[in-house]
Amino acid sequence: MNTDQVIGKLRETFKDDITEVLKKSEKRAVVTISPGAILRVAEYLYKTAGLRFIIASALHTKRGFEIHYHFSLDATGLVLNIHVILDQDNPQIESLSNMFNASNWIEREMHELFGINFLNHPNQEKLISEGNWAEGVYPYRKEFK
Amino acid sequence: MSKKTLIPIGPYHPLQEEPELFKLFCDGEIVKDIKWETGYNHRGIEKLSESKTYEQVFFLVERICGICSTSHPFAFANAVEEIAGCEITDRAKYIRSFIGELERIHSHLLWVGLAGHFLGYNTVFMWAWKYREPVLDLFEMITGNRNSYAMFKVGGVRRDIENNKIPAIRKVIDDLKKKTDLLTGAVMDDPVIHARTKGVGVLTKQDVLDYAAVGPTARASGVAIDIRKDDPYAAYPLVNWKVITAEAGDVFAKAQVRLLEMFESISILEQCISGLEKTKEGEVNVVVKEIPEGHGAGRAEAPRGEVFHYVVSDGSNSPVRHKIRAPSYVNIATFKKACVGQTIADATISLAAVDPCYCCTERLATAYDRQSGRRILSAKEIIDLSIARTSELKKNTKQ
Numbered sequence: 001m002n003t004d005q006v007i008g009k010l011r012e013t014f015k016d017d018i019t020e021v022l023k024k025s026e027k028r029a030v031v032t033i034s035p036g037a038i039l040r041v042a043e044y045l046y047k048t049a050g051l052r053f054i055i056a057s058a059l060h061t062k063r064g065f066e067i068h069y070h071f072s073l074d075a076t077g078l079v080l081n082i083h084v085i086l087d088q089d090n091p092q093i094e095s096l097s098n099m100f101n102a103s104n105w106i107e108r109e110m111h112e113l114f115g116i117n118f119l120n121h122p123n124q125e126k127l128i129s130e131g132n133w134a135e136g137v138y139p140y141r142k143e144f145k
Numbered sequence: 146m147s148k149k150t151l152i153p154i155g156p157y158h159p160l161q162e163e164p165e166l167f168k169l170f171c172d173g174e175i176v177k178d179i180k181w182e183t184g185y186n187h188r189g190i191e192k193l194s195e196s197k198t199y200e201q202v203f204f205l206v207e208r209i210c211g212i213c214s215t216s217h218p219f220a221f222a223n224a225v226e227e228i229a230g231c232e233i234t235d236r237a238k239y240i241r242s243f244i245g246e247l248e249r250i251h252s253h254l255l256w257v258g259l260a261g262h263f264l265g266y267n268t269v270f271m272w273a274w275k276y277r278e279p280v281l282d283l284f285e286m287i288t289g290n291r292n293s294y295a296m297f298k299v300g301g302v303r304r305d306i307e308n309n310k311i312p313a314i315r316k317v318i319d320d321l322k323k324k325t326d327l328l329t330g331a332v333m334d335d336p337v338i339h340a341r342t343k344g345v346g347v348l349t350k351q352d353v354l355d356y357a358a359v360g361p362t363a364r365a366s367g368v369a370i371d372i373r374k375d376d377p378y379a380a381y382p383l384v385n386w387k388v389i390t391a392e393a394g395d396v397f398a399k400a401q402v403r404l405l406e407m408f409e410s411i412s413i414l415e416q417c418i419s420g421l422e423k424t425k426e427g428e429v430n431v432v433v434k435e436i437p438e439g440h441g442a443g444r445a446e447a448p449r450g451e452v453f454h455y456v457v458s459d460g461s462n463s464p465v466r467h468k469i470r471a472p473s474y475v476n477i478a479t480f481k482k483a484c485v486g487q488t489i490a491d492a493t494i495s496l497a498a499v500d501p502c503y504c505c506t507e508r509l510a511t512a513y514d515r516q517s518g519r520r521i522l523s524a525k526e527i528i529d530l531s532i533a534r535t536s537e538l539k540k541n542t543k544q
Binding site: 027028030052053054055057059068070072074075076077079081100101102104105106127128129130132139140 | 355377457478481
């Protein structure tokens with residue numbers, strides 16, 4: 001499967017959930033989806049298309065909390081970013097950790113640093129601060145004027 | 146319900162000076178569960194990076210890892226150059242790959258040595274570290290430093306490798322090839338190492354996919370992923386080499402992959418030197434005036450696996466978000482699969498097998514019984530357990 005085929009299949013399968021597709025090059029693409037579809041999209045990528053979950057990056061921007069889920073198609077070198085934008089006041093999204101263990105730690109980390117809640121996470125304990133950090137204070141959040 | 150004893154390994158690992166704490170929950174000598182704690186020395190590098198200029202971030206990320214200190218600048222340079230859309234010169238590509246591969250050799254030699262040390266087989270430790278020394282000397286000759294080389298920048302490298310140094314480099318590499326040959330033969334044919342590592346800490350192909358493990362950890366379980374091949378960067382598309390894999394997924398397979406990889410690295414080094422001879426001295430830089438708004442995903446194959454850097458730029462002179470994923474972040478999580486069900490003596494080498502440099506035996510903490518508070522094993526006793534097992538195997542193999 002090449003980059004166009006992966007994007008084409010995604011468009012076809014999740015046409016109601018995809019809000020934007022950006023193909024930067026043969027090896028880099030960004031697909032923005034609605035947060036509610038993350039489980040289905042990730043399941044398709046991991047189980048059907050055979051992509052590997054690299055990591056997820058959370059960002060705090062004026063639009064709210066954004067997560068870029070980075071997937072790799074090792075056969076072609078494609079890095080596919082699945083981009084979701086979460087609500088500013090109540091950031092939450094379904095956890096992927098029941099599907100693969102690779103996302104377990106990073107979801108815990110994003111919960112701890114950004115205060116994003118991962119629904120149905122098997123064990124959303126703190127990963128880094130081990131209780132040495134004040135509750136409800138999220139160090140990687142930003143203040144926008 | 147059987148009573149479990151908690152045996153902590155940590156909270157600081159002295160050999161790599163890494164703050165990690167493994168809690169082994171044991172029933173007798175068998176590890177039943179394992180938990181990991183970290184963050185004692187959380188440095189907040191991702192956040193710190195947002196307050197540095199792109200040029201300064203190179204020095205910052207170089208300090209993430211002391212052993213593979215070039216892999217992070219490598220991935221960061223790939224990410225930023227993707228945003229800037231710049232193509233570096235061939236000579237800079239060869240120099241980057243040369244540094245990357247030389248680092249892989251020194252890192253793998255370090256691991257082989259530590260693995261030997263961990264098994265109580267100090268001859269391997271001393272050999273491997275002795276052979277690693279000329280590699281570090283070579284680094285010093287080329288970059289001025291034994292580690293943290295400060296070679297990378299956006300658009301190329303900071304220092305050229307002058308062609309008059311090539312004969313001296315060739316000599317070191319030729320010597321290295323012979324010594325690697327010797328070491329590989331000695332390790333791969335040693336019955337004691339076979340007995341201590343075969344069938345120990347097995348990671349199946351499915352485990353690798355589930356935990357998304359990378360690098361030699363994945364390749365030893367038959368998952369042939371290598372960023373140098375899959376998403377080629379620097380000079381890797383310009384040279385010939387092959388990805389080394391093994392099928393067994395045990396500690397021996399991981400050692401085998403690393404040892405054989407060193408020969409591929411030596412071959413890449415030789416080809417990079419020929420590349421240097423073909424390109425013009427001094428052409429190691431292209432000017433990048435500004436980093437535009439955008440985001441870039443940079444990857445590099447470190448000795449331990451894929452390093453991933455994600456950089457978001459708003460057009461200013463520092464990143465607005467910089468996400469870093471080191472290979473150990475995903476590889477360490479596989480311990481849950483590799484260690485549970487093993488004896489304590491085997492768990493220690495299984496923990497070392499993904500190469501977080503785990504031969505931190507003198508820091509293995511004392512084990513206490515949770516209920517009675519009675520001391521069960523001291524640090525020295527745990528080390529002695531491992532050494533005793535190796536001696537026993539040595540004795541048995543002689544008979």
